[in-house]
Amino acid sequence: MKPTIALTINGIQRSVETELGETLLEVLRREGMKSVKLGCDTGDCGACAVLLDGSAVNSCMVLAVAADGKDVDTVEGLEHDGHLHPMQQAMVDAGAVQCGFCTPGILVSGIDLLSHNPDPTEDEVKEALGGNLCRCTGYVKQVDAILATARLQAGETDA
Amino acid sequence: MQLTHLRSYARPIDLESAVELLSEGGRGTRLMAAGTDLVLSGSDEITGLVDLGGLNLAYVEERDGAVAIGAMTTFTELLEHPAATGYLDGVVVEMLRRVGSPLLRNVATVGGNLVRKQPWSDVIPLFRALGASVTLFDGDVRSGPIDDLYAEAAHLTGAILTEIVLPSQPVGTAAAFWKFTRSAVDIATLNCAALIQTEESGCIRARVFVGATPRLAAAVPSAEAALVGTDLSAAAIATAARAAADEVPTGDDLRATAAYRTRLVSVGVTRCLEDAKRRLEGVTS
Structure with a gap:
């Protein structure tokens, strides 16, 4: 028997059929969330990171049935009215995207960080990205993009 | 798919039911905390899971200099808690920040780490050095030194680790x-x-x-x-x-x-x- 689980994906409640031994990663991709990348499948690379009840986690390490009833946010939910999320735009502006495979996971880690630490130091950004591997860029531009997003959002709050 | 032989999954909301489900499930049934290590094990032996996520075991409390940690507390929850920051100059926080990355720490639990007994665990050597005590539930509540979990004859079969207490430490x-x-x-x-x-x-x-x-x-x-x-x-x-x-x-x-x-x-x-x-x-x- 295939269990059905309730997931709120990017704010929309869905009833999702799953296999008992499946990971959240597999279910999300089947539901069309292709920003959630299947990288290492062993919790090392961070390409499958999603926000689970607001916290960034590797979706390859979470059993789908155990996520029943939870909120999942992916990069598909970031864009609004045709405008990129400020951090997406900052990644583009900083040239932080090369092959792009790690980018969604990095956005997820960055957004989690700024949600509880709106004014991080460079070291704090690096620690937050500790679980996201990028083989193209060397991380400098992603760190710059997240710091730029923090500055931008602080400016908006001050204004 | 990681756990290809999984046939049953339950998330009980009280400890008594969890113990019952575990014993009824038989040999292939395991308790699951966050499941990070269990899922990656991809073990064919696992046919049933009893998820401990519904038992309200995620908490950190300061008790007269001691720190009580619910077994389902995540590494992130513990390392951000003032009780952990303040304990022996933050040694627990120092250790936890070196475990994996936030993507793991946001979901992996303290109790799961102690019970999985992985040789690379960073939590086990520190918590044993600190002289932690643990509480188990198998129908009755049992408390004892954390060292008992790792004794040669230790058998956790049928028992659920519910709480870990880091003791108050003397001056000096x-x-x-x-x-x-x-x-x-x-x-x-x-x-x-x-x-x-x-x-x-x-x-x-x-x-x-x-x-x-x-x-x-x-x-x-x-x-x-x-x-x-x-x-x-x-x-x-x-x-x-x-x-x-x-x-x-x-x-x-x-x-x-x-x-x-x-x-x-x-x-x-x-x-x-x-x-x-x-x-x-x-x-x-």
């Missing part, structure tokens, strides 16, 4: 954690934890644990004995480190050779004890 006590890894997010090539308690006369209690040898962390009685009664001078620390390197059995695996690990034992024990001593001096001066 300090602890430290040390870990050697190939990269910031890799598991330990070797790790070490130490606790020292001092009075005017010098060191009166020492706990030294070395893990990922590559076997599960164990106490190092010869190093502990070498410290008690000393003033923790550089010479006393060097003697303890030598004793540890002589005593701790090390082995080869893909991360390091036995000989390399034996060098790491000496370095790790030395640095751990130096750190703990610095902390003591910081407090008393």
